[in-house]
Amino acid sequence: MEHKGINLTLKVWRQQNTNTAGEFVTYQVKDISQEMSFLEMFDVLNEQLIQEDKEPIAFDHDCREGICGMCSMYIDGKPHGPWQANTTCQLHMRAFNDGDTITVEPWRAQAFPVLKDLVVDRTSFDRIIQAGGYVSVNTGNAVDGNSLPINKNDADASFAAAMCIGCGACVAACKNSSAMLFLSAKVSHLALLPQGEPERQSRVMNMVAQMDKEGFGACTNTGACEATCPKEISLSNIARLNQEYLLASLTSN
Amino acid sequence: MTWKEVFTSSVGKKLVMSFTGIFLILFLIVHVGLNACIWANDGGTMFNAGAHFMGNNVVPRILEIGLFAGLILHIVQGLMLELSNRSKRGSVGYAVSYSKGSKWYSRSMGLLGTIILLFLILHLYNFWLPNRANQGFLLGEEINLYAKMQDVFSNLWVVIIYVLGCISLGYHLAHGFQSAFRTIGVHNKRYNAIFTTLGYGFSVIVPLAFALMPLSFHFGWVN
Numbered sequence A: 001m002e003h004k005g006i007n008l009t010l011k012v013w014r015q016q017n018t019n020t021a022g023e024f025v026t027y028q029v030k031d032i033s034q035e036m037s038f039l040e041m042f043d044v045l046n047e048q049l050i051q052e053d054k055e056p057i058a059f060d061h062d063c064r065e066g067i068c069g070m071c072s073m074y075i076d077g078k079p080h081g082p083w084q085a086n087t088t089c090q091l092h093m094r095a096f097n098d099g100d101t102i103t104v105e106p107w108r109a110q111a112f113p114v115l116k117d118l119v120v121d122r123t124s125f126d127r128i129i130q131a132g133g134y135v136s137v138n139t140g141n142a143v144d145g146n147s148l149p150i151n152k153n154d155a156d157a158s159f160a161a162a163m164c165i166g167c168g169a170c171v172a173a174c175k176n177s178s179a180m181l182f183l184s185a186k187v188s189h190l191a192l193l194p195q196g197e198p199e200r201q202s203r204v205m206n207m208v209a210q211m212d213k214e215g216f217g218a219c220t221n222t223g224a225c226e227a228t229c230p231k232e233i234s235l236s237n238i239a240r241l242n243q244e245y246l247l248a249s250l251t252s253n
Numbered sequence B: 001m002t003w004k005e006v007f008t009s010s011v012g013k014k015l016v017m018s019f020t021g022i023f024l025i026l027f028l029i030v031h032v033g034l035n036a037c038i039w040a041n042d043g044g045t046m047f048n049a050g051a052h053f054m055g056n057n058v059v060p061r062i063l064e065i066g067l068f069a070g071l072i073l074h075i076v077q078g079l080m081l082e083l084s085n086r087s088k089r090g091s092v093g094y095a096v097s098y099s100k101g102s103k104w105y106s107r108s109m110g111l112l113g114t115i116i117l118l119f120l121i122l123h124l125y126n127f128w129l130p131n132r133a134n135q136g137f138l139l140g141e142e143i144n145l146y147a148k149m150q151d152v153f154s155n156l157w158v159v160i161i162y163v164l165g166c167i168s169l170g171y172h173l174a175h176g177f178q179s180a181f182r183t184i185g186v187h188n189k190r191y192n193a194i195f196t197t198l199g200y201g202f203s204v205i206v207p208l209a210f211a212l213m214p215l216s217f218h219f220g221w222v223n
């Protein structure tokens, strides 16, 4: 492959903390290798800022291999940037051309307040998980794996839902700032398995209640979440969540 | 959990939208079917007989109360949801908006619904109100609704508003029909495929049939 260095103009959201107003600041980066990831390009920019005695840009990241869900940039009007089924850390600079202007914003949602620059507070997701995203398992000897038969299709669907890395791109993409794709992935993951059965009803009720309390919007099935999700979590999980909720609300005490 | 908690949660509110939406869809089937009698080309005899049956019979008239209740619930809940959802982005919005991942009409249910509402106000004022007023709002003598249509639809502006109302209804249903079934929990691929196809068919055929009614009167396609 041909190696190319590209020059870019970046419009990046800078904000000191949650309580101050932020603004876009424009930066120029030169000779960016197209083999770099988007975050590495930010590293280069931050090095440049440090050398100029300016404050580097705060952004979230951890694994940089698409599995932890920490990276969160809203790039040119799409969470995680232009590629499909991809996280910001796995977005490479070959997605861009020489001379491009790229606008980078933080996730925007009332339930995800900006902490600094591009870093948002996603602990609302942790509290939703705490409200019901678990199974109770007795301690003691490990249970024989084959003692609980699980239909292959259910196991596959559960695994597909368990792919969710909790990044919050679904919320960022949704016009209602709804967390339903995330929630439905977490609920489906456990509702499809026998291990999830004991807490099945309380799980969905409590997690929905917590989601509402955190200030996320209501789902209107637009599908923007599914289109932007780096793990391609299916919209049908939301319908499954609705069914879980309807059944639980009709039959629970 | 209490019923109040069920129906005031975000998912519960959606369920209300969905149940009332499906109820309104069922109403549309009856309404379009009955109104299609204008094309019998018998000077309105068949249509007026149908309208008389619906307007002077206790059962449809009691159902009418349910229809208004459902409609008002759908409208109030819909507009409140729209406002509340809009406020969830927080104080600062995006500089570049994300429009590729979803269809414009799925994001515009509130706007399309509001256009339908404006149309509905005119529509009720044109037909329902004068007819019921003539009946003393009980079971009583009706006006000649066929003649009333001829009269109302002689005005081109009214026809234009009706056609715009029908187009809005079509797009509202293009998203709403299949969305309503997802909301009540249909997640089986085979059923979702059926509801999606059925939904697109419904949202073209029914609004088109409705739109052809004022056009037929205005351009003299019926007599």
Ligand code: HEM
Residues within 6 Å of the ligand: A219, A220, A221, B014, B015, B017, B018, B019, B020, B021, B022, B024, B025, B028, B074, B075, B078, B079, B081, B082, B109, B110, B112, B113, B114, B115, B116, B117, B120, B172, B173, B175, B176, B177, B179, B180, B181, B183
């Ligand atoms: C005969 C007329 C109407 C029919 C058949 C209809 C049908 C529907 C259906 C089936 C849905 C989808 C529900 C869901 O996704 O679960 C819906 C949603 C919606 N409707 Fe209507 N509707 C009508 C009139 C109106 C009016 C007059 C308004 C408002 C002024 C309105 C506002 C909304 C809104 C805002 C939604 C989106 C709510 C959501 O998805 O959570 N609709 N409608």
Ligand code: SF4
Residues within 6 Å of the ligand: A163, A164, A165, A166, A167, A168, A169, A170, A171, A181, A182, A185, A225, A228, A229, A230, A231, A232, A233
């Ligand atoms: S559903 Fe997808 S977009 Fe939403 S948090 Fe999970 S991985 Fe991220």
Ligand code: FES
Residues within 6 Å of the ligand: A060, A061, A062, A063, A064, A065, A066, A067, A068, A069, A070, A071, A087, A088, A089, A090
């Ligand atoms: S840094 Fe872990 S998913 Fe991007």
